[in-house]
Amino acid sequence: MRKRRTMVVLAPAPDSYPPSNGPVAPPSDTNSYEFTGYKSCFTYGELVGITGGFSSANMIGEGGFGKVYMGALGDGRRVAVKQLKVGGGQGEKEFRAEVDIISRIHHRHLVTLVGYCVTENHRLLVYEFVSNNTLQHHLHGEGLPVMDWPKRMKIAIGSARGLTYLHEDCHPRIIHRDIKSANILLDNAFEAKVADFGLAKLTNDSMTHVSTRVMGTFGYMAPEYASSGKLTDRSDVFSFGVVLLELITGRKPVDSSQPLGEESLVEWARPLLVDALETDDFREIADPALECRYSKTEMRRMVEAAAACIRHSVTKRPRMVQVWRSLDVDGGSTDLTNGVKLGHSTAYDSGQYSADIELFRRMGFEADLDTAEYGLSDQDELPPGSGRQQRTAAGR
Template sequence: MLSCKSFVYRYENFGVNFGNSEVILDNDAPPGEVCSNESASQPITSFNKVVENLLSDIRDATPRTSDFYIATTRQVPTDNTIVYAIAQCVRNVSQAICRGCLNTAYNNLQFCLPNKEGRAIDIFCFMRYSETAFFERNQTTNITPFLGEGSSSNSTMIVGVSIGVALLLLVLALLLWYRKMKKAKTVEEAESGLQPDKSYSYQQLRLATHEFGDECRVGKGGFGEVFKAIIDDENIVAVKRLHVGYARAKSEFENEVSLISNVQHRNLVRQLGWCIEGSELLLVLEYIPQGSLDNFLWGEKRGTLNWEKRFDIIFGVARGLLHLHHEFHVKIVHRDIKLNNILVDDDFQPKICDFGLARLQPEDQTHVSTKLAGTLGYMAPEYATKGHLSEKVDTYSFGIVILEIISGRRCTDENFSGPDTSHLLEHAWQLYERGMHIELIDQELGIEEQHKANVIKTIEIALMCTQTPASLRPTMSEVLLMLSSGLSMRPGKLIKPSFIDSRRVIHMGAYRS
């Protein structure tokens, strides 16, 4: 039985740049449409009709697919123009929720016509159309099997249906009947916006964590605590309890649920469930027993990571970021990559966690302007000083993480090589400029001779990730290729970044420690 209801939240600070026009939706902006400012080049009536019919079809078909995702095209009959369109719902919602969300998205996109492009974003779904190709033609979905009676593309009766098609329609009819019979069971689910097997009651989680007792607490941060718990037939999980006393706790909670509920990767912590009940906000997550990476470098497990394990962790974090930036349907910027947001499993594989600050970045926009939030020492200069958020902000933070892993020093440590060197990054750059990379290596690491060249190359990759301006930094796909091959994709001397006065960043309102 559901105990967590009325769950409504939004993507924050979403911006899209079309040509010279930039639209920024602030924290108070509801989900809705974002339209280009350029009208279609075809006759308006013909273009509008094609787009409306196409969006109507993918709205109807998407909830009937196994993965709630469709990408398809349609030609405008008056010329050779192709309209590209996609629709996607979060995978762990019900069919009813997906259908309702896409219906809202469809209605919102009507306001974009006759513009060349439009996007509709809501909490559980995403819909987009465009004259410009944003996926390959061979990646389209055949939507015909998923279209029910009355869709726009089937408005004309087709005579002479073959036996094979008749059988297909019969199977579809039986499938629709079966889903209709189950509809009564999903009414409460549709009202709450959550699946029964993804929601937990506060009472259940309170008992599973022994009243959120100290003996179950495995972590604590500025916005909440993490507890070890046993639920669902002896499954060990982590329960993240956010402190609602903080102004942004609820928005962080909603943001984390919305972004990671549909993301699955071996180097990202899996979300298993959630609960919102009164003032209580809780997430149920995959439990990683060994804890965060900082404990291996500066805590009780210090000295247990040799170079091979450290390199595997660096490589795994790069794979996780690559998935967020380039392999998922939308680009996700984590915005708070640091050592204690990287967990280590029993096989010493890293898992990125804590998506409370994560944001979406449209693929056709270089950055999103947003309020400052993150952790001092890991912030890219353009983000700390101007609020320009892009995937290259994560790249910069990743570079800092590499330097910490190799040196065994915190990025905020001081007094490395004299009074002129403030912090780890500046120290690393000074060593690089003098050709003395090797002095950065953690003295406890004991690098063997055959690994020294690899360590030095990894340091250079880290510095490459911290260059200014952001355009000089590699993408995570380039980083992964360089880590795999040990070769540099960008020959020549690296460009030293701007070093940030932490007092200025604090004054601008950065938070988290």
């Protein structure tokens, strides 16, 4: 019996938001993931061949759902092959969700799916290869040059545009659910590409999704999501705010080497953000490695955006499109206040906050925060001549 085939129509990436520049194609109800015209179906043997038999020398990353290998197609294009763990049905579930979602996305700031492979025992995804590792690597890696301010601003704007596309121009909208610096890949020009949609969820505009299992990375997760599993697009906004704090401060989202009470980047930064905006002095919160070499106007815009994103009250956080517009002078001006006056933090609006953040902190320290899905962690020791010695990152 011939398998059904389905054409996937990709919405073009608009230059401004909103309105939408065309809906994303609705999910297919077929179990035959044979995409015509845009995506390629690979055999398992083909992927074995292009990765050197999934050689450890070609492994460029490892995460909770599997390993990532570098390979090259017959036309010379480098790709990243994600070999998903299979077992208990979870691997298949994540595979099908990821293929269904990513195949319908096309944007310069989102990693592109090239193809896939599915057999009884293997499920693999083939992505474009993004050559310059991750934002996490460049901000927190040992012995690397300090990332200058123009690059940080460029990455913030690019990743905000990609996430805005997911939230505003995909119908139904796509919530990423695991935004972090390790999932922002960089090309050689330091253009940002948001990766890892394996945890993404499609939600209807009128629906607040309550997940049966909370998934994400502690240190980035919105308190309401960490404590209750309630998921909205504003959960992504909170996580992106933590990424902005990393760009501003150079600090990790959770760092147990910091003094007691300052381990959480969000908690440490909250009062400093308010002070910086009230005094127009950013020296206390800016990454000391920058040595004050930044545009004060741009720094203020990023600090304002970060402060708005990490508000404890979900309804007081801006939409992603507002965040993008506030960062990008070409995106048009926008108001991030949402009724919140400067100096009046919404962090303590809820009596549940202390319990939420304590759970948030405790679970964060129990998690392994140094593992990276793409690229290498700081602790990796590479054998001489290994393909992993290249400072590269894989677009899943």
